[in-house]
Amino acid sequence: MPVAQKKFEETDVKTVLGGTIRTFFTKETVGTEDLVFVMGDFVPGEGLDPHVHEEQEEVYYCVSGNGTVWYGEDKKETPIEPGVGLWIPRGTEHAVRNTGSEKLIIAFFLAPGRK
Numbered sequence: 001m002p003v004a005q006k007k008f009e010e011t012d013v014k015t016v017l018g019g020t021i022r023t024f025f026t027k028e029t030v031g032t033e034d035l036v037f038v039m040g041d042f043v044p045g046e047g048l049d050p051h052v053h054e055e056q057e058e059v060y061y062c063v064s065g066n067g068t069v070w071y072g073e074d075k076k077e078t079p080i081e082p083g084v085g086l087w088i089p090r091g092t093e094h095a096v097r098n099t100g101s102e103k104l105i106i107a108f109f110l111a112p113g114r115k
Contacts, residue, residue, distance in 0.1 A: 004030040008039070017048040019096075027113055040096065040106040042067070042074040047097035047104070053090055056110045060086040060096070065104030070095045080106070 011022035073095040098104035
């Protein structure tokens with residue numbers, strides 16, 4: 001299987017859980033077997049509503065902008081800014097919101113690679 005490459009502006013864009021997601025690499029797009037890589041492209045005030053991945057771990061890596069991530073039963077709050085990564089265990093409720101004045105760009109890696 002060949003190596004796959006996509007530019008940010010060439011990705012498929014859709015709204016998921018109330019936020020704008022750009023799809024890079026999934027089983028459907030390039031045949032990944034063990035991961036999903038998408039990016040959040042959130043304007044101020046936008047983000048992803050609370051959700052749970054029962055069978056997947058997730059990593060957030062903030063590329064640009066500022067936001068807040070809420071996680072766990074008690075909705076613990078943590079800021080996210082460029083250079084910050086977060087690991088979210090499977091089964092943990094979480095959400096993210098752009099609380100800044102610029103776009104918030106976050107790379108999301110999910111494994112195993114299911115939708």
